[in-house]
Amino acid sequence: MSDIALERNRTGWRDRLGVAGSVSAGLDARRVLQLILAAIWLLDGVLQYQSFMFTKAFTQMIGATSSGNPGVVARPINWNATVVQHHLVLVNTIFATIQLLIGLGIAWRPTVRLALAASIAWALGVWWFGEGLGGVLSGAASPLNGAPGAVIIYALLAVLLWPSDRITASGAPAPFVAARAVGAGVARGLWLVLWGSLAYFALTPASRAPTAVHDMVAGMASGEPGWLAALDRHAAALAGHSGLAASVVLAVALAVIALGVFLPPPAAKATLILALVVAAVIWVIGEGFGTILTGGGTDPNSGPLLALLALAYWPLVPAAAPQRQILLTGQHTEGTPA
Amino acid sequence: MSIPAWILDIFAAVMLLVAAVSAGQLAVARAWTRAGARDADIAISHLLMGIAMAGMLVASLSTLPNVAWEAVFAAMTAWFAWCLWRESRGGGAGALARGHHAPHLVHSAAMLYMFAALAGPSSGGGSGMAGMAGGSPGGMQTLHAPTLAFVFVLLLIAYTVRDLDRQARADGYFHVVGRRFAPTGPALATAGPAPAGGPGGGDGVVATMPRAAQAEAAVPEPAAAEPAAERLLLAPAAVKACRVAMGVTMAFMLIIMI
Numbered sequence: 001m002s003d004i005a006l007e008r009n010r011t012g013w014r015d016r017l018g019v020a021g022s023v024s025a026g027l028d029a030r031r032v033l034q035l036i037l038a039a040i041w042l043l044d045g046v047l048q049y050q051s052f053m054f055t056k057a058f059t060q061m062i063g064a065t066s067s068g069n070p071g072v073v074a075r076p077i078n079w080n081a082t083v084v085q086h087h088l089v090l091v092n093t094i095f096a097t098i099q100l101l102i103g104l105g106i107a108w109r110p111t112v113r114l115a116l117a118a119s120i121a122w123a124l125g126v127w128w129f130g131e132g133l134g135g136v137l138s139g140a141a142s143p144l145n146g147a148p149g150a151v152i153i154y155a156l157l158a159v160l161l162w163p164s165d166r167i168t169a170s171g172a173p174a175p176f177v178a179a180r181a182v183g184a185g186v187a188r189g190l191w192l193v194l195w196g197s198l199a200y201f202a203l204t205p206a207s208r209a210p211t212a213v214h215d216m217v218a219g220m221a222s223g224e225p226g227w228l229a230a231l232d233r234h235a236a237a238l239a240g241h242s243g244l245a246a247s248v249v250l251a252v253a254l255a256v257i258a259l260g261v262f263l264p265p266p267a268a269k270a271t272l273i274l275a276l277v278v279a280a281v282i283w284v285i286g287e288g289f290g291t292i293l294t295g296g297g298t299d300p301n302s303g304p305l306l307a308l309l310a311l312a313y314w315p316l317v318p319a320a321a322p323q324r325q326i327l328l329t330g331q332h333t334e335g336t337p338a
Numbered sequence: 339m340s341i342p343a344w345i346l347d348i349f350a351a352v353m354l355l356v357a358a359v360s361a362g363q364l365a366v367a368r369a370w371t372r373a374g375a376r377d378a379d380i381a382i383s384h385l386l387m388g389i390a391m392a393g394m395l396v397a398s399l400s401t402l403p404n405v406a407w408e409a410v411f412a413a414m415t416a417w418f419a420w421c422l423w424r425e426s427r428g429g430g431a432g433a434l435a436r437g438h439h440a441p442h443l444v445h446s447a448a449m450l451y452m453f454a455a456l457a458g459p460s461s462g463g464g465s466g467m468a469g470m471a472g473g474s475p476g477g478m479q480t481l482h483a484p485t486l487a488f489v490f491v492l493l494l495i496a497y498t499v500r501d502l503d504r505q506a507r508a509d510g511y512f513h514v515v516g517r518r519f520a521p522t523g524p525a526l527a528t529a530g531p532a533p534a535g536g537p538g539g540g541d542g543v544v545a546t547m548p549r550a551a552q553a554e555a556a557v558p559e560p561a562a563a564e565p566a567a568e569r570l571l572l573a574p575a576a577v578k579a580c581r582v583a584m585g586v587t588m589a590f591m592l593i594i595m596i
Contacts, residue, residue: 031503039499042586043491046593051340089342100586107502225485293484295596 030177034161036308038106044299045100052296053092059085065131068138080129116158123155142207143198144216144286146302153305160312178312188261195258202251213239213246217285223294235285253278265315272310279306349587350395356580357388366568380442383414387449404453411450418443441497448490448588455482484596491589498585501578512574
């Protein structure tokens with residue numbers, strides 16, 4: 001076999017494992033976003049080791065997510081809660097370790113594809129068996145409490161940040177990072193479905209009730225550090241009995257964000273900034289940083305994932321991005337003539 | 339029910355392994371000599387942190403009183419802060435964050451915080467460990483200012499992820515003690531001036547090198563004459579593994595003490 005053929009074989013093997021990018025220490029935008037996703041998984045895994053997760057409260061929390069769901073969805077959740085209860089220490093340790101390994105795997109280049117694939121499978125399982133489909137079918141979902149389930153956004157991000165490049169017919173570079181693996185049309189469609197569903201959930205009866213926002217935010221104050229509890233109380237007082245108005249404002253903002261990726265780049269950037277702001281407000285006020293500071297948070301919740309998703313849709317500069325890519329990695333990327 | 343003791347034992351064993359590797363690095367590099375002293379501070383910090391964390395995780399492995407560890411890590415934090423300031427002068431915040439000593443400063447400061455912010459056993463059966471010196475075996479240690487603990491967790495995870503992503507052999511970033519990273523002639527010739535980040539801020543060097551030069555730079559010093567133990571202990575991959583293990587364990591400890 002010639003040297004050239006050997007080199008091709010090596011390259012193919014490395015590509016399949018996702019190692020090719022590790023030839024240099026260069027980072028492109030997608031790799032940076034993958035690393036942020038890895039960090040969130042790592043945090044998730046560490047949180048799963050908290051002592052709270054080794055108590056019956058954890059199984060009760062899982063069991064409670066079946067409430068309001070159709071039987072076909074609820075039964076497997078209850079079965080899962082029973083299994084976890086019977087083997088609590090072993091099962092929770094396995095859960096925590098899997099999440100830790102997914103985070104480490106995404107961060108380590110040779111295993112990035114394997115870890116992203118595992119994260120999709122794991123996230124879908126947890127979305128159903130651990131989060132009751134995020135309350136989507138039970139009517140309890142609200143953008144402020146993590147709808148449509150933080151874990152499903154992990155899976156979505158794994159798909160959008162998959163390390164492959166879809167070659168377009170025109171050869172034009174992807175307009176944003178999330179479009180590189182699945183194409184711009186599919187990526188925009190997924191964005192529309194996610195943020196559009198959030199706008200819908202903001203207007204469901206449970207979310208638009210007069211005291212719904214107040215009660216949800218005020219309820220977050222318990223166990224939080226003083227400054228965050230005070231912030232929650234202030235926000236709850238501000239919402240007061242104006243739950244409907246707050247829900248409508250939130251729904252309009254979410255609808256604008258949902259449509260933003262279809263607009264020209266300057267307008268799209270403005271709506272993505274709005275998405276980042278909304279994600280921050282949801283994370284701090286609505287989710288209390290995933291209640292991590294109370295010692296009982298199972299994950300950072302949806303706020304940071306929504307922000308990461310927004311960054312994946314940030315319009316790329318058509319010419320400059322591939323040039324920098326070549327400079328950093330010495331490799332051609334999507335849209336760059338080989 | 340609290341965290342099972344065997345989980346804490348495993349983390350403590352990993353930390354003792356990190357401490358043993360660090361001690362081995364100091365020994366094989368003859369860190370007390372001029373030739374081996376380069377970056378010995380990092381290996382010493384890993385050694386001390388490994389011992390301290392093992393003692394925090396498992397009461398029977400506790401060695402010094404908390405106040406002594408506080409003094410040790412206060413001095414270490416001040417030392418790495420000075421090193422980082424020296425290496426990143428004029429480079430701005432970016433150079434500070436990328437600096438060779440930045441992760442070690444964060445590790446030291448996190449250790450100092452953990453010992454200084456102990457609030458004693460919690461009454462609610464929350465998170466925590468029983469292994470802190472002076473703590474009751476059945477009690478749960480928690481930390482004052484949990485927001486700061488969360489900030490440290492985020493920083494530790496960020497550096498862990500960055501370390502994992504980084505090539506173990508590319509630029510000497512994972513050099514820890516003894517063996518000096520010395521790219522071969524052509525690599526140096528094409529690399530241009532060192533970035534403001536100092537010896538560890540090699541991102542820029544590698545990024546601007548042609549691929550052939552990168553490949554050469556990735557080859558460490560000739561190792562044929564080195565004993566196997568030396569090659570193993572001073573290998574950048576070993577240093578990288580220790581740093582990742584330490585970052586994950588420290589984040590774990592902070593989270594369970596919130």
